[in-house]
Amino acid sequence: MNDVIIETSALRKYFPVKSGPFGKKLLLKAVDGVDLHIKRGETLGLAGESGCGKSTVGKLLMGLIPPSAGVVNFRGRALYGMGKEERSAFRKDVQMIFQDPFSSLNPRMRVGEIIGEPFAIHGLAAGARRREKVIELMAKIGLAEEHYYRYPHEFSGGQRQRIGIARALAVSPQLLIADEPVSALDLSIQAQIINLLMELKQEYRLSFLFITHDMSVIRHLSDRIAIMYLGKIVETGSRADVLDRFLHPYTEALLSAVPHPAPYASKQRIILRGDLPSPLNPPSGCPFHTRCPYAEQICRSEPPPLKEHEPDHLAACHFSTKLFR
Amino acid sequence: MNGIDFSLDEGETRAIVGESGCGKSVTAYSIMRLIASPGEIVGGEIIFAGTDLLRLTEEEMRRMRGNRISMIFQEPMTSLNPVLSVGNQVAEGLRLHRRLSRGEARAAAVEILGQVGIASPERRFDDYPHQMSGGMRQRVMIAMSLACRPQMLIADEPTTALDVTIQAQILELIDRLKEENRMGLILITHDLGVVAERSHKTAIMYAGKIVEYAPTLELFNNPLHPYTEGLLNSLPQNSRPGEPLKTIPGFVPNLIEQLPGCGFCDRCPVKCWECRESLPEMKEVGTGHMVRCWKFR
Ligand SMILES: Nc1ncnc2c1ncn2[C@@H]1O[C@H](COP(=O)(O)OP(=O)(O)OP(=O)(O)O)[C@@H](O)[C@H]1O
Ligand SMILES: Nc1ncnc2c1ncn2[C@@H]1O[C@H](COP(=O)(O)OP(=O)(O)O)[C@@H](O)[C@H]1O
Ligand code: SF4
Ligand code: SF4
Ligand SMILES: [Mg+2]
Ligand SMILES: [Mg+2]
Numbered sequence: 001m002n003d004v005i006i007e008t009s010a011l012r013k014y015f016p017v018k019s020g021p022f023g024k025k026l027l028l029k030a031v032d033g034v035d036l037h038i039k040r041g042e043t044l045g046l047a048g049e050s051g052c053g054k055s056t057v058g059k060l061l062m063g064l065i066p067p068s069a070g071v072v073n074f075r076g077r078a079l080y081g082m083g084k085e086e087r088s089a090f091r092k093d094v095q096m097i098f099q100d101p102f103s104s105l106n107p108r109m110r111v112g113e114i115i116g117e118p119f120a121i122h123g124l125a126a127g128a129r130r131r132e133k134v135i136e137l138m139a140k141i142g143l144a145e146e147h148y149y150r151y152p153h154e155f156s157g158g159q160r161q162r163i164g165i166a167r168a169l170a171v172s173p174q175l176l177i178a179d180e181p182v183s184a185l186d187l188s189i190q191a192q193i194i195n196l197l198m199e200l201k202q203e204y205r206l207s208f209l210f211i212t213h214d215m216s217v218i219r220h221l222s223d224r225i226a227i228m229y230l231g232k233i234v235e236t237g238s239r240a241d242v243l244d245r246f247l248h249p250y251t252e253a254l255l256s257a258v259p260h261p262a263p264y265a266s267k268q269r270i271i272l273r274g275d276l277p278s279p280l281n282p283p284s285g286c287p288f289h290t291r292c293p294y295a296e297q298i299c300r301s302e303p304p305p306l307k308e309h310e311p312d313h314l315a316a317c318h319f320s321t322k323l324f325r
Numbered sequence: 326m327n328g329i330d331f332s333l334d335e336g337e338t339r340a341i342v343g344e345s346g347c348g349k350s351v352t353a354y355s356i357m358r359l360i361a362s363p364g365e366i367v368g369g370e371i372i373f374a375g376t377d378l379l380r381l382t383e384e385e386m387r388r389m390r391g392n393r394i395s396m397i398f399q400e401p402m403t404s405l406n407p408v409l410s411v412g413n414q415v416a417e418g419l420r421l422h423r424r425l426s427r428g429e430a431r432a433a434a435v436e437i438l439g440q441v442g443i444a445s446p447e448r449r450f451d452d453y454p455h456q457m458s459g460g461m462r463q464r465v466m467i468a469m470s471l472a473c474r475p476q477m478l479i480a481d482e483p484t485t486a487l488d489v490t491i492q493a494q495i496l497e498l499i500d501r502l503k504e505e506n507r508m509g510l511i512l513i514t515h516d517l518g519v520v521a522e523r524s525h526k527t528a529i530m531y532a533g534k535i536v537e538y539a540p541t542l543e544l545f546n547n548p549l550h551p552y553t554e555g556l557l558n559s560l561p562q563n564s565r566p567g568e569p570l571k572t573i574p575g576f577v578p579n580l581i582e583q584l585p586g587c588g589f590c591d592r593c594p595v596k597c598w599e600c601r602e603s604l605p606e607m608k609e610v611g612t613g614h615m616v617r618c619w620k621f622r
Contacts, residue, residue: 128540133609187343188344188556216561219566253490256493257492259433259492259522260522262562263541263546269493275460283548
């Protein structure tokens, strides 16, 4: 039950970028030393502000982009040491659901073809057998058989997201990477898709990497949570550890910034000063020190290591215990 | 967006909440009289400080916009001029409406940029929008819209494109400036959390119509319209983690093929035959609590 399906160690992704038209080449450290793992049947929620590197982690785990350094292990095998056959099996076992249901489906393909395409790619089913499987999947995600010959533009955002989900499920993956799968959807549709994902997770015993910036969604469906800031994981642990017994000032600030849909719920809000620093020029020492309300001298020079403070509860702050215990 | 009746006193906040495409921005634009053709305001009146805005000439309205009534748009990047420095964009309104000299306008713009939390505003004055982060651009938009100390501000999803920690900063800023200037605020959003914390009275929109309007506390404690009720119930905060959320079945209708009856009819758990036939009027049910639903008549 507790076997690890995917894990990364010291994972890095640096993008070369130019600063200005005549500027010198700089390295943008989108992911800067990430260790994480997901167990079978588990949902890991990955949260943090835009640009902190969440999607890049997702793409690295999918093998869509090569890492600059570090390793991704899928069921104990290094992703970048896999042979052709193993690699092809990996591409079947790990599937992705995208944020934007409008641009992620081919507008010239019929829904049946879109959902059936992975069967073709992996040579799994053809002809009437494929059609049967596609219709089975469509029923599972709440689409009728008559939708088989329609085009994506004939569907609403929520339905298109369902099509994307069916497509991802077609080849019975073990791990689903969902990058903000509900943020682009209408308010009253988000709950439907969240429920669908939770049902499918149960039914197929899926593991999930769930990327979102919505703390209420992440609380609802994660078993464990990792919080990222400027390319690094600053805190990780069980849902309850991270959300209710946090050990990092950034987690505290992030949670405190979320407005609560309950009027006049009295709440002490921490307002961070300043903007997210540029990942091209990250602060020295602790990356959060430019905005942290508790920063001290040592924070400007010494990067705090991601340390296990309690069993399976890690945080990267010099003062975790002093501040929060 | 027909049949909207929406009053606002100085220093107060009203919120308009609804799904995307339900007509929130159109409502705001019609207050600003910015509807592009072929859109048209077909009737009604918009009274601001005793004047019906729909009866003003285009010239009078131009003097009103950005001066006594101001607006912050959803997308700061598309509303800022990409080839004009941010400082000059703030200064422009001051020169136009307050007739300040170039030097005076620059000094005033620097001061306002500082007030909205732009660090070293003198140095930032000559920056172009693309050189700033999303949060900073939104602050520039706020500086522009507040430069002339308007009596009313319409903020259309002012923080939707921003992260929560930056959102908290911007909302605090708007609140503070609102207090200082005794300004009325219309906040358009789809975030029920923002509404709960910031607005005195809230209108819920669905399919182009306001379906419920009430003091915010009353609205959350005693939602009457089946859509409002369903929406509040569906929030993850109202279910235990891991349990299925309470959903509203069905899809959001598109506004083009609008049917005669209640726009929520297809998804409503308590509909009756009348609902499909004709649209209910807004009706006052409790003190200041209005709802558009045949259940309440
Ligand atoms: N200039 C226009 N011409 C024609 N239709 C328009 C125009 N502007 C908006 N609409 C339509 O009016 C409806 C309401 O749009 P509006 O922008 O007010 O929605 P909204 O609730 O603010 O959505 P969002 O949150 O996505 O911005 C939509 O169906 C939209 O497509
Ligand atoms: N192909 C690329 N080239 C250069 N920079 C990139 C590229 N992809 C992502 N980045 C940068 O990496 C950082 C993290 O990006 P991303 O993972 O997409 O963030 P998010 O957390 O919003 O999903 C950002 O600063 C982004 O601009
Ligand atoms: S190490 Fe210092 S700056 Fe970083 S989070 Fe902890 S207290 Fe704040
Ligand atoms: S008018 Fe009828 S369909 Fe519309 S919300 Fe009320 S009960 Fe439901
Ligand atoms: Mg992303
Ligand atoms: Mg809008």
